[in-house]
Each structure stands twice: as C-alpha cells, then as structure tokens.
Amino acid sequence: MQEHIFLTGNPGCGKTTVIVRLAEMLRKAGVAAAGFYTEEIREQGQRVGFGIRTLDGKCGVMSHVNIRSPQRVSKYGVDVPAFERLALPALSPTGEAKVFLLDEIGKMEAFSKNFIAAVEKLLDGNVPVVATVSLHGGGEIQRIRNRPDAKIITVTEANRDGLPVELLRELTSG
Numbered sequence: 001m002q003e004h005i006f007l008t009g010n011p012g013c014g015k016t017t018v019i020v021r022l023a024e025m026l027r028k029a030g031v032a033a034a035g036f037y038t039e040e041i042r043e044q045g046q047r048v049g050f051g052i053r054t055l056d057g058k059c060g061v062m063s064h065v066n067i068r069s070p071q072r073v074s075k076y077g078v079d080v081p082a083f084e085r086l087a088l089p090a091l092s093p094t095g096e097a098k099v100f101l102l103d104e105i106g107k108m109e110a111f112s113k114n115f116i117a118a119v120e121k122l123l124d125g126n127v128p129v130v131a132t133v134s135l136h137g138g139g140e141i142q143r144i145r146n147r148p149d150a151k152i153i154t155v156t157e158a159n160r161d162g163l164p165v166e167l168l169r170e171l172t173s174g
Contacts, residue, residue, distance in 0.1 A: 004129040004150045005167060014160035015132040019103040021164035022130065023055055026099060031172060036090045037103035038062065049076055050108065052083060054090040055101065063108055071111040078108045084115060091118040099128050099171055105144055106134035116140045123147060128171060 007015045019037050026033045033055055041049040041064065049064030060082050061067075067077030087109070091100065100122055109115050122129055123144070133145045133152075145152070155163065 004123055004131070004147070005170070006131055006133045006145060006150045006152045007155050007163075008133050008135045008145070008152055009155035010135060013155045013157065015155045016103050018155060018160055018163045018167070019101050019130070019132060022167050023101055025164055025168045026101075026171070029168065029172060031098050032096045033099045033101055034090055034092075034094070034097035035101035035103075036087055037101065052086050054086055056090070058086055058090075060086050071108075073107045076108070078111050080111050083109065084112050087112070087115055088118055091115075091122055093122065093125060093127060097127055099130060102129060102131035104132040104134065105141060106132075107137055107141070110137070110140050116144075119144060123149070130167060130171070 053059040062083045063076040069077035071078040
C-alpha cells in the first residue's frame with residue numbers, strides 16, 4: 001500500500017509554503033511532479049480571494065469576494081467550474097508524474113464532487129500524494145484525512161522550514 005503524506009495545521013502555519021518549496025526542490029532534483037497549489041489574492045493589503053496555480057504554470061481565480069455563487073466559504077464565492085478547469089487536468093495520472101502535490105483539500109475544494117473523486121482515485125493509485133488537508137471539516141475532508149494509508153504531519157512554525165527537505169528525502173529514497 002502506497003503511503004501518502006497529509007500536511008495539516010492552523011491557517012497561516014506554512015502548509016502552502018511547504019508545498020511550493022517542495023515542488024521547486026522536486027523540479028531541481030529532476031523528479032516529475034504534478035498538481036496545484038492555492039495562493040491568496042490581495043488587493044490594497046487585504047485578502048479578497050484565492051487563486052489556483054498548477055505545477056505546469058496555469059493559473060486562475062478559484063474564489064473571490066466579488067464572485068456571486070451559491071457555494072460560499074466565509075465572504076468568498078467559490079467558482080467551482082473555474083477550479084475544476086485547472087485542478088482536474090492537474091490530477092490526471094499521465095504516467096510521468098512521480099509524485100502529486102495538492103494544496104489543498106479543504107472546504108472550497110470539497111464543493112467539487114469531481115475533485116473529491118479525482119483525489120480518491122489518486123490516493124488509490126501507485127503514485128505518492130503530498131497534500132495539505134484542512135485541520136477541520138467533516139464529510140469528504142474527514143474521510144480523506146482519516147485514510148489508513150496516509151501519514152499526517154502537523155505543520156508548525158518550528159518544523160515548517162525543514163519539512164520540504166525532509167519530504168524530498170522521503171519521496172526520493174528507496
């Protein structure tokens with residue numbers, strides 16, 4: 001059974017930073033990776049939404065205060081079709097990827113049943129997945145977080161800087 005790595009922790013603890021740094025280290029090491037990460041959209045110093053960026057360089061807006069949508073998390077409307085247009089192709093096993101990086105499996109992403117199905121298919125496959133998973137959340141998020149084939153690491157201020165190197169070593173050994 002393939003072991004996957006789930007990074008969790010409080011908002012702002014550095015989970016996305018760990019994923020971004022790990023992606024860069026994998027690229028420099030010549031290890032093919034696929035997936036995506038999310039990033040804050042800021043205007044005049046205020047967070048107004050979240051974008052999505054795939055590891056192959058595509059990007060778009062996933063949620064924003066100005067998006068009118070029945071799917072909402074806090075003040076953000078979630079554009080599920082825009083998210084799926086970028087996330088789903090990034091999660092398609094091509095045979096080239098030696099690891100998948102997902103940031104994140106959380107409330108906004110869980111609005112997409114297609115995304116949850118793609119994640120579960122990846123987790124049932126033979127390629128390791130390193131994902132950030134919401135610390136809280138029930139339903140699909142909890143079911144994924146509780147998988148027996150996943151090692152959960154809580155990201156903290158104390159361990160976040162060393163985690164990318166540790167994860168690279170773990171993913172490339174053996």
